[in-house]
Amino acid sequence: MMDKGDSAGRRSTSSTSGAKRPSERPGQPGGRRDTNRRERTKALSDAALALFLERGIEAVTIEDITSKAGVAKGSFYRYFDDKQALVEALFAPVATQVIAAFDESIAKLKAARSRAAAFASYEAIGEALGAVILHHGDVVLLYLQECRAPAEGARAPARLLADVVAEKAIEHTRLAREHGLLRAFPAEVSTLTVIGAAERILFSVLNGDFKGEPLEVPGQLITLIFDGLRAPDLRKPEG
Amino acid sequence: MMDKGDSAGRRSTSSTSGAKRPSERPGQPGGRRDTNRRERTKALSDAALALFLERGIEAVTIEDITSKAGVAKGSFYRYFDDKQALVEALFAPVATQVIAAFDESIAKLKAARSRAAAFASYEAIGEALGAVILHHGDVVLLYLQECRAPAEGARAPARLLADVVAEKAIEHTRLAREHGLLRAFPAEVSTLTVIGAAERILFSVLNGDFKGEPLEVPGQLITLIFDGLRAPDLRKPEG
Amino acid sequence: MMDKGDSAGRRSTSSTSGAKRPSERPGQPGGRRDTNRRERTKALSDAALALFLERGIEAVTIEDITSKAGVAKGSFYRYFDDKQALVEALFAPVATQVIAAFDESIAKLKAARSRAAAFASYEAIGEALGAVILHHGDVVLLYLQECRAPAEGARAPARLLADVVAEKAIEHTRLAREHGLLRAFPAEVSTLTVIGAAERILFSVLNGDFKGEPLEVPGQLITLIFDGLRAPDLRKPEG
Amino acid sequence: MMDKGDSAGRRSTSSTSGAKRPSERPGQPGGRRDTNRRERTKALSDAALALFLERGIEAVTIEDITSKAGVAKGSFYRYFDDKQALVEALFAPVATQVIAAFDESIAKLKAARSRAAAFASYEAIGEALGAVILHHGDVVLLYLQECRAPAEGARAPARLLADVVAEKAIEHTRLAREHGLLRAFPAEVSTLTVIGAAERILFSVLNGDFKGEPLEVPGQLITLIFDGLRAPDLRKPEG
DNA sequence: TATGAATGAGACTTCATTCAT
DNA sequence: AATGAATGAAGTCTCATTCAT
Known part of the structure; x- marks a missing residue:
């Protein structure tokens, strides 16, 4: 009755959240109805997330989700337009916070007048991303898991976020270098190096594949990366 | 949009190539029939590869592939059992060469009696992987694009290869460290760092997203990574 | 034209009816939804039965059935798992009653202490089978029409029922003979004779091929089977 | 490219045999080519027969047959027009002999002037049918197995033969009664009784289901049919 | 609102038949 | 003549989405 195939980008005008808000909904916010609505949305999101991780976004059907969430199939559409909207809603808080973290750090860097101030922006973004994780x-x-997929269909939000993050991260690096925090190195390469390394390890850790001690990873990663990237005059003597 | 009756791992007994070979075929190798067969297989593989890159493996249908390859839908099944078999066939040469590169390099490292010999194994694997790329x-x-997906359905081969590569790379790193090529660092972390960084940049390059000069990337990456990872006594004085 | 992935006996665990029942359905029994469900099931069964008789079970497609029943193709699968399940559902009441008739008659025979009582069991089973017909x-x-087919695919239920009936009928005969109702004759031969004869005539009658008066058949058949065909003056004296 | 569905009756004009004879075939009858042709035809028929018995005519594909016969798929069509033609060819000798047996027996009955002569016709048909079996x-x-199926598709020949046999058998019975060989009984009922009984037992015997001694069956059947099943002490005096 | 039944497009796969080799 | 590759119609089943209850 309706077309299955979604075309990428159709959601450019939708709100960030991806959640469906009936134009007129009864009950005031915080009331009984609103609470129910939140509960249902959460049940659906949780079920979907678990299934997406298990099988990949594409392989999960609406019915899989509703059945795991314990709701009727038709109810799904009262809360989300479709699977892509749910994915967007899932990513929304993370995307918001990550983008905000970069934007703030970039702003701080721009405003920084000392290397110490610039360095503080790194601490800030690290903290912010850590909190998100x-x-x-x-x-x-x-x-x-999904961020390298082509920006088509329900997985589009993951890829679009990845592209935005890369872009902002590169700008961030550029600014950091201008403040003398980093070696003179092409920003694109060094940024992708850091992102790539961090994401790969994080993937293993969140995955359960990682054999080491997760809590030590951030420090190790910083040592590892920064010993290579750190500007010469910041290099600590070995030993 | 979804793969139907696939379960991961069902192909454990199939040959490496994933291609379908009738046990006895008429016409001698090199003859017309054989040539046709090769051409068809290639046409299907090429069409599939292009579509997979464009839309992701899951979103591409058999009909998309055959229609792009200019053959009848039913013909697909003469060459491949299903989409997963095609994906396996696509990955087979790459998987073979990559795994061989690691295995050889690991063997060389084990046999190496000098740091120079050990270092040579790095050059060898770099060359081999460069050739594959x-x-x-x-x-x-x-x-x-697909290697982080759960090992379900047609995308399974990508993920399975990724897991094997990670495992072998970690062993490789462990050996390299035993030969004093690397700092005393947890092998898992440093390996995933290198893999993550290299793959992320490679993704951008192959993608067309990369703005810099691709040919300079390997050198940059080595400098970047090795300046961080290199054992102290190999560290060059900055300047 | 051919059934795809069926293997005989796969349904050993399914309920007798073969019908698909969602575990929890909304609407109370007898309500609108329940009524609709019954109507649909009936429409599909009726359409299927008519087509099966016309063309044979194997030659009828799901689409033939749904289109004749006036429902969408996909709806079929809400009511039956597949064609075989529908066939099972079709046969279920008949199978149940026939088997019950035999079991009861067998029980009566076992309990019978007089020839009259034993004879009554024959009347009972005749009546029961007559009602079914x-x-x-x-x-x-x-x-x-289908009961001699190999027990493969959608036709399996017919054949399986036939085998059960033959078995029970033979036991029935054996008991009847022990009560002196029948000549000392191998039970298997005499049972198959009766079944074969009865079924063949019934087939013609239900078919419309039969030229005679159907209502007289049962009596004729009994006379014939019990008294034989031989013309009076050829009858050998009983030894 | 061509339609699958056959419509019943399309073969009304074809020759009895169902075998395909190229209009001009090289080699004289009995020569090398003719011998090969016979061998191939036999291989295909044998393979088909075995598969038909195992799975039913409808469920067997052309490729199943050729692959079991050890010939190429395309070769099938050099020997038979399609599956139905093969089935016709399979039945042809049996049909011919059975029909001939009835026709001859009917002719003999018509010509018979004594009851002994008439009785001899029964012996003749029994012998003929025994030979066929x-x-x-x-x-x-x-x-x-297939003779009750609707006369549609590849199974049509079985059903058509069944109808012819029934018709001829009924005529045969009518004549026999006129010669005083049988009781005054509706010919249709008594004929179908005999056919049904005989076929049912034969089915069990050929099937392997039959537990008794097959060689004794014909005699038992004759006794049974002619003398009836009634136990001696219940026998009513003939009126 | 919640439910799950209905719809029909569309994906996968098979197979009879034709045809180049 | 024999082979098996190619074709595409047709069948099975799924699933996103809509809608009556």
Whole structure:
């Protein structure tokens, strides 16, 4: 009755959240109806997330989701337009926070007048991203799992986020270098190196494949990367 | 949009290539029939590869492939059992060469009696992987695109290869460290760092997203990574 | 034209009816939804039965059935798992009643202490089978039409029922003979004779091929079977 | 490219044999080419017969047949027009002999001037049918298996033969009664009784289901049919 | 609102038949 | 003549989406 195939980008005008808001909904926010609505949305999102991680976004059907969430199939459409909308809703908080973290850090870097101030922006973004990973580990894992897919269909949000992140991260690096925090190195290469390394390890950790001690990874990664990337005059003497 | 009756791992007994070979075929090898067969297989593989890159493996239908390849739908099944078999056939040469490269390099490392000999094994594997990237760029890109997906359905081969590569690479790193080529660092972390960084940049390059000069990337990456990873006594004085 | 992935006996665990019942359905029994469900199931069964009789089970497609029943193709699968399940559902009431008739008659025979009592069991089973034929003539015809087919695919239920019936009938005969109702004759031969004769005539009658007066057949058949065909003056004296 | 569905009756003009004879074939009858041709035809027929018995005519594909016969798929069509033609060819000798047996017996009956002569016609037909069963057991089994199917598609020949046999047998009975060989009984009922009984037992015997001693069956059957099943002490005096 | 039944497009796969080799 | 590759119609089954209850 309706076409299955979605074309990428159709959602350029939709709100960030991807959640469906009936134009007129009864009950005031916080009331009984609103609470029910939140609960249903959460049940659907949770079920979907678990299934997406298990089988990949494409392979999961609407019925899989509703049945796992314990709702009727038709109810899905009261909460989300379709699978892509759900994926967008899933990614929304993460995307918002990650993008905000970069934007703020970029702003700080631009405003920084000292190397110390510039360095602080790194600490800030690290903290912000750490918090995201901590509170939205599953969504981050889903992102890592799907972010290289072509921006088509329900997986589009993952890829689009990845592209935005890369772009902002590169700008961030450029600014950091201008502040003398990094060696004179092409920003694109060094940024992708850091992103690639961090994401790969994070993937293993969130995955359960990682054999080492996760809590030590950030420090190790920083040592590893920064010993290579750090500007000469910041290099610590070995030993 | 979804693959129907696939379960991961069902292909454990199939040959490496994934291609379908009638046990006895008429016409001698090199004859007309044989040539036709090769041409068809190639046409299907090429069409499939292009579509997979464009839309992702899951979103491409058999009919998309045959129609792009200019053959009848039913003909697909003379050459491949199903989409997963085609994907396996696509990955087979790359998987073979990559795995062989690691295995050989690992063997060399084990046999190495000097640091120079050990270092040579790195050059060898670099060359081998470079050759694979050069000759099978599209397949490598497909791998990068799909290799984090759960090992379900047609995309399974990508993920399975990724897991094997990670495992072998970690062993490789462990050996390299035993030969004093690398700093005393957890092998898992440093390996995933290198893989993650290299794959992320490669993805951008093969993708067309990369803005810099691709030919300079390997050198840059080595500098970047090795300046961080290199054992202290190999560290060159900055300047 | 051919059934695809069926293997005989796959349904050993399914319920007797073969009908698909969602575990929890909305609407109380007897409500609108329940009524609709019954109507649909009936429409599909009726359409299928008519087509099966016309063309044979194997030659009828799901689409033939749904289109004749006036429902969408996909709806079929809400009511039956596949064609074989529908066939099972079609046969279920007949199979149940026939088997029950035999079991009861066998039980009566076992308990019978007089020849009169034993004879009554014959009357009982005759009546029961007559009722089945009267109320489920078309299903019985379908049974007669398909019951010699190998127990493969959608036709399996017919053959399996036939085998059960033969077995029970033979036991029945054996008991009847022990009560002195029948000549000392191998039970298998005499049973198959009666079944074969009865089924063949029934087939003609239900078919419309039969030229005679159907209502007289049962009596004629009994006379014939019990007294034989020999013309009076050729009758050998009993030894 | 061509339609699959056959419509019943399309073969009304074809020759009895169903075998394909190229209008101009090289080699004289009995020569090398003719011998090869016979061998191939036999291989195909044998393979088909075995598969038909195992799975039913409808479920067997052309490729199943050729592959079991050890010939190429395309070769099938050099020997038979399609599956139905093969089935016709399979039944042809049996049909011919059975029909001839009835026709001859009917002719004899018509010419018979004594009851002894009339009785001899029964012996003749019994012998003829026995010979057919002996030499073409598998084909007879296939006939029994498929002869109640609607006369559609490849199974049509079985059903058509069944209808002819019934018709001729009824005429035969009518004549026999006129000669005083049988009781005054509706010919249709008594004929179908005999056919039904005989076929049912034969089916069990050829099938392998029969537990008794096959060689004794004909005699038992004759006794049974002619003398009836009634136990001696219940026998009503003939009125 | 919630439910799950209905719809029909469309994906996968098979197979009779034709045809180049 | 024999082979088996090619074709595409047709069949099975799934699933996103809509809609009556």
